[in-house]
Amino acid sequence: xxxxxxxxxxxxxxxxxxxxxxxxxxxxxxxxxxxxxxxxxxxxxxxxxxxxxxxxxxxxxxxxxxxxxxxxxxxxxxxxxxxxxxxxxxxxxxxxxxxxxxxxxxxxxxxxxxxxxxxxxxxxxxxxxxxxxxxxxxxxxxxxxxxxxxxxxxxxxxxxxxxxxxxxxxxxxxxxxxxxxxxxxxxxxxxxxxxxxxxxxxxxxxxxxxxxxxxxxxxxxxxxxxxxxxxxxxxxxxxxxxxxxxxxxxxxxxxxxxxxxxxxxxxxxxxxxxxxxxxxxxxxxxxxxxxxxxx
Numbered sequence: 001x002x003x004x005x006x007x008x009x010x011x012x013x014x015x016x017x018x019x020x021x022x023x024x025x026x027x028x029x030x031x032x033x034x035x036x037x038x039x040x041x042x043x044x045x046x047x048x049x050x051x052x053x054x055x056x057x058x059x060x061x062x063x064x065x066x067x068x069x070x071x072x073x074x075x076x077x078x079x080x081x082x083x084x085x086x087x088x089x090x091x092x093x094x095x096x097x098x099x100x101x102x103x104x105x106x107x108x109x110x111x112x113x114x115x116x117x118x119x120x121x122x123x124x125x126x127x128x129x130x131x132x133x134x135x136x137x138x139x140x141x142x143x144x145x146x147x148x149x150x151x152x153x154x155x156x157x158x159x160x161x162x163x164x165x166x167x168x169x170x171x172x173x174x175x176x177x178x179x180x181x182x183x184x185x186x187x188x189x190x191x192x193x194x195x196x197x198x199x200x201x202x203x204x205x206x207x208x209x210x211x212x213x214x215x216x217x218x219x220x221x222x223x224x225x226x227x228x229x230x231x232x233x234x235x236x237x238x239x240x241x242x243x244x245x246x247x248x249x250x251x252x253x254x255x256x257x258x259x260x261x262x263x264x265x266x267x268x269x270x271x272x273x274x275x276x277x278x279x280x281x282x283x284x285x286x287x288x289x290x291x292x293x294x295x
Contacts, residue, residue: 005122009060013053017129020050024136025152025208025276035141044084047076047137050130054118061120068118076134079106083143093146095221103218106135111242125205132209139217148216149275152208161272162281169265169286173258174294182254183294190292199288207283208276214239214263215270215279228271236263262286 023031035043051073058064079102086098109115109131116124139145177183190198214235222231240260244251262283270279 005120007060009056010123013056013126016056017053017126017133020133020137021129024133024140025150025212028140028150031137032141032144035137040084043142044080045077047080047134048073050076050133053126053130057119057123057126063120065118068115071115072118072130075131076137079134079138080142083138087143093143094224099143099145099217099221102135102138103213103221106131107213107242111245128209129205132212135217136212145217145220147274148212148220149270149273149277150212150216151275152277152280154277155275157273158275158277158281161269161275161278163285165265165269165272165279165282166285169262169282170289172261173286176261177254177258177294180254180257182258183290186293186295188293195292198291199284202287202291203280203284206287207280210239211266211270211276211279211283215267216276219267219270220274223271232264232267232271235267236260239263239266 020031035046038046051069054072055064055069058068082098082102086096089098090096110128113124113127115127115131119126136150139148140150174183178185218238219231219235222234225231226234237260240256240258240263243255243259244253246252246255266279266283269282270276272278
């Protein structure tokens, strides 16, 4: 990250963005209990504070626009309100149209980068994390969606399951990826800092957000309507197609294919114990090996 964008404002904004994220993934029950202790109006309005990181960064770079500020304040409130209505209409959590509407909006906003123009160059990751914060608050604290497995306090079983599914997927991915010209072997050994930093960054800022969305929320909800196997395959296909515009100007069918196959093994890891931690470990291992040796 360029040094000129590391300012007191961006550091404070980063902390304000990461605190709800870390609170939700490490202490989900505590977050839910605190939210449920609030009056319903306060419960629905409090995620509006997620506009604060945008305000701090935008003011420090002199790019504050009221329409972006309003969007970052109102979208989390809209998410919370829709999921509150879903909770009232669907108390048995079979999956309500409002659940899928929230997932559609959040997913498209991230994948198509709708909100990234609000941010300075190199700081667009704020957009993804703030949308994740809005979703985590809505599904955990308001909808109280069960079975998602969003608890990143790692267990040995998470590691065993995650690495098992990685071991199943890796030979398929390497053979297919090399034959398609999608993967390219780079046998150089990475520097020690890179070897540690790459998996950590991948785990927290790529694997966990995507596994929360696709497995903890989407696959979890689809299972209730379609069953385990259909939900696994459909979620994997949707996950694969979200990669259509990655590393290419046009439809990247090779990436879609490899990502779809990966999604099957990520989904298997998640549903083994219904733990996002397990699928995030598989996801991290795949991405880390790819970025270090096969990109």
